Amino acid sequence: MIARRKTAGAAALVAAIAVTSTSATEVGYLAPAGIPADEFPTPRRPVAPIVSPSRSAEVRRDALNEDGEIGRLLKIKPGMTVADIGAGSGYHTVRLSPRVGPTGTVIAEDVTPDYLAALAKRIEQLKLSNVKLALGEPHDPRLPASSLDAAILVHMYHEIAQPYAFLYNLAPALKPSARIGIVDQERPTPEHGTPIELLRCELAAVGYREIATYQLAGDGGYLAVFSPPDPATRKSPKDIVACENSAAAR
Numbered sequence: 001m002i003a004r005r006k007t008a009g010a011a012a013l014v015a016a017i018a019v020t021s022t023s024a025t026e027v028g029y030l031a032p033a034g035i036p037a038d039e040f041p042t043p044r045r046p047v048a049p050i051v052s053p054s055r056s057a058e059v060r061r062d063a064l065n066e067d068g069e070i071g072r073l074l075k076i077k078p079g080m081t082v083a084d085i086g087a088g089s090g091y092h093t094v095r096l097s098p099r100v101g102p103t104g105t106v107i108a109e110d111v112t113p114d115y116l117a118a119l120a121k122r123i124e125q126l127k128l129s130n131v132k133l134a135l136g137e138p139h140d141p142r143l144p145a146s147s148l149d150a151a152i153l154v155h156m157y158h159e160i161a162q163p164y165a166f167l168y169n170l171a172p173a174l175k176p177s178a179r180i181g182i183v184d185q186e187r188p189t190p191e192h193g194t195p196i197e198l199l200r201c202e203l204a205a206v207g208y209r210e211i212a213t214y215q216l217a218g219d220g221g222y223l224a225v226f227s228p229p230d231p232a233t234r235k236s237p238k239d240i241v242a243c244e245n246s247a248a249a250r
Contacts, residue, residue: 029142030107030134034169037139037162041242045198046190048158058091064218067095070152073214073223074181080149081105083134083173085141086156090119097128107148109134109141139165143173154183155221158194164240167206174228179211185221199224201243207234 061067070092076082078101084093087108096106108123108131110116116133123131136142139162151174160166174180182203187193200210207229214223 028135030132031142031144031173033137033142034140034172035165035237037165039237040139040162040164040168041240043161043163043202044242044245046188047161048189048192061091061220064216064220066216066220067092067099069214069216069220070154070181070183070223071096071099073212074150074152074179074225076100076150079103081107081147083107083109083141083143083148083151085109085136085151085153085170086159087119088115088156090122092152092154093119093131094122094126094128097126097131100130102130104130106131107134107143108132109136109143111136111138138162140169141166141173143170145172146175148173148178149175150178151180152183153180155185155192157182157184157199158189158192163202164206164237164242167203167208168237168240171206171208171228171231171234176228178228180208180226180228182224182226183216183221184224185219193221196222196224198243205240205243 070076076096076099078099080100081104082096082100084090084096084106087093087110090108093106093108100106106128108116108119110119113135116135120133123133134141134143138160151170157163170180182199184199185193186196188195189198196213203210203226208226209229211225211227213225216223
């Protein structure tokens with residue numbers, strides 16, 4: 001989850017999970033700060049409140065094969081480095097770990113230290129040695145350059161308060177062949193969804209290119225897949241034009 005109040009920060013998070021021995025204790029900002037949020041246009045749409053680190057019961061999500069469908073459609077394979085952005089309680093993190101295998105890496109990113117501290121304990125209990133935790137900022141995931149083969153943002157895009165800054169600062173972490181998968185509901189942002197046309201507009205404004213959109217099973221919403229912006233033609237923050245708010249986004 002992304003647009004959350006700041007808490008004690010990276011130092012408090014390290015202290016909170018120091019009792020664990022997992023590689024997830026390598027936590028904090030994994031990359032230097034990107035472009036500040038105030039250099040980007042103000043979004044013209046509401047932001048949903050944060051209500052929980054998990055969307056719904058994991059057994060229900062498993063019954064819909066949410067993880068399996070996302071993994072298949074994004075072609076996530078052993079050896080990849082995948083970011084679970086807005087990891088929350090770690091539903092996808094712990095399922096991505098065996099999918100990428102011992103030669104791969106899962107980076108569980110969130111901006112709420114308490115969520116990451118709880119996830120560190122879960123990772124330790126499950127003995128997942130290929131997971132790293134990353135503390136991000138609401139406008140900047142702070143992930144290493146050219147590190148990601150894929151990134152997933154599951155049922156949290158509507159909580160991003162500054163999508164243009166966030167997407168712009170995420171782009172350098174994506175390899176040229178990387179894929180970003182965004183899962184959300186086709187409903188207004190205050191109702192914990194993102195209308196697909198609004199999503200497409202905001203991604204395109206930063207230079208992302210749409211590859212495909214899929215409907216997930218049950219009430220799982222849609223999965224929209226994008227490729228990263230071309231660094232050679234990427235706009236500067238001041239040249240990004242905010243998408244017009246529509247009745248669907250209100």
